[in-house]
Amino acid sequence: MNGASSSLDPIVEFYKRNIDRTVIRENLRKSHEERLLKLARTIALVQRLHSPGSRPATTQFKALVTALLEKDVSFVIAGGVAATLHGAARVTYDLDVVYDRSFENIQRIVAAIAPLRPYLRGAPPGLPFQLDEDTLSRGLNFAMVTTHGGLDLLGELAGVGPLAVVRTHAIEADISGVRYPFLDVEALIAAKTAAGRPKDLEAIAELQTICEERESAL
Numbered sequence: 001m002n003g004a005s006s007s008l009d010p011i012v013e014f015y016k017r018n019i020d021r022t023v024i025r026e027n028l029r030k031s032h033e034e035r036l037l038k039l040a041r042t043i044a045l046v047q048r049l050h051s052p053g054s055r056p057a058t059t060q061f062k063a064l065v066t067a068l069l070e071k072d073v074s075f076v077i078a079g080g081v082a083a084t085l086h087g088a089a090r091v092t093y094d095l096d097v098v099y100d101r102s103f104e105n106i107q108r109i110v111a112a113i114a115p116l117r118p119y120l121r122g123a124p125p126g127l128p129f130q131l132d133e134d135t136l137s138r139g140l141n142f143a144m145v146t147t148h149g150g151l152d153l154l155g156e157l158a159g160v161g162p163l164a165v166v167r168t169h170a171i172e173a174d175i176s177g178v179r180y181p182f183l184d185v186e187a188l189i190a191a192k193t194a195a196g197r198p199k200d201l202e203a204i205a206e207l208q209t210i211c212e213e214r215e216s217a218l
Contacts, residue, residue: 015205020089024206024213027087032173032180036061039084042091057093059149064095064116065180067148071112074100076170077182078157078191080203085173085182087213088206094143094150098183100163101155106136109153116146159194160187185211 027035043058061081068075077085080092099109110132118131121143129135136142140155156162160169160183169187173180183191189207192200 009201009204011201012205012208015202016209019206019209021209021213023089024087024209027089028210028213028217030087032085033175035084035087036081036175039081039091043093046091057145057149059094059151061095061149062175063148064146064151065175066178067112067116068097068109069178071108073108073112074102074105074163075181076163076166077180078154078166078188079152082182082188083203083207085180086185086188086207087210088203090203090206094152096152096154098154098157098160098163098166103133103137106133109136113144113146113151116148118144118146118151121145121150157183157191159190159192 027038030038040061047058065077075097077096078098079094079096080088080090081095083090084092099105114131118129120127120129123129131142131144136153142153144151144153157166160166166183166187167181169184170181171184173182185207189204192204192207
């Protein structure tokens with residue numbers, strides 16, 4: 001995987017022109033915990049700017065990660081929160097984690113998440129859904145809402161692979177003395193490239209800008 005700062009994709013290069021590098025540099029001077037706190041504050045601001053019926057959901061990122069860690073769930077943070085921990089300024093509203101598919105780990109996930117009343121995101125009200133070992137074993141990826149906010153469980157990360165591979169591209173952040181495992185920037189770019197949606201191309205542009213700013217600071 002190559003998180004090179006240059007890109008041959010003209011769309012990514014176009015998006016990079018609109019990135020405020022001053023904000024990126026400011027974020028890179030912050031600790032991982034400060035970056036996560038800034039995300040929470042930005043979400044709170046966005047909520048205040050919306051009317052009650054159109055406000056985006058609030059996700060308690062630290063509470064969700066704590067719930068997983070307390071049950072010894074084997075996982076790595078990916079997606080927007082991983083980008084935030086790298087210094088990205090883009091707002092994300094859910095937590096993406098790549099999880100180990102062993103039955104023992106699935107049991108730990110159920111123990112951690114079932115008390116948070118998980119429900120499939122976007123599913124019509126009243127649809128029967130129970131997060132248990134059988135449900136997780138039969139599926140792979142689950143986009144859910146919980147009492148702590150949005151949580152995406154990914155059995156495999158496109159462009160990278162299952163957790164066994166993802167772990168080789170994981171680093172750690174210190175959040176209030178707790179180690180958060182999250183995807184390195186090169187693998188995160190690979191995952192965003194594989195997804196290939198317009199919002200992913202924007203994210204790639206920001207991640208490549210982060211790489212460039214890191215290199216220029218050396």
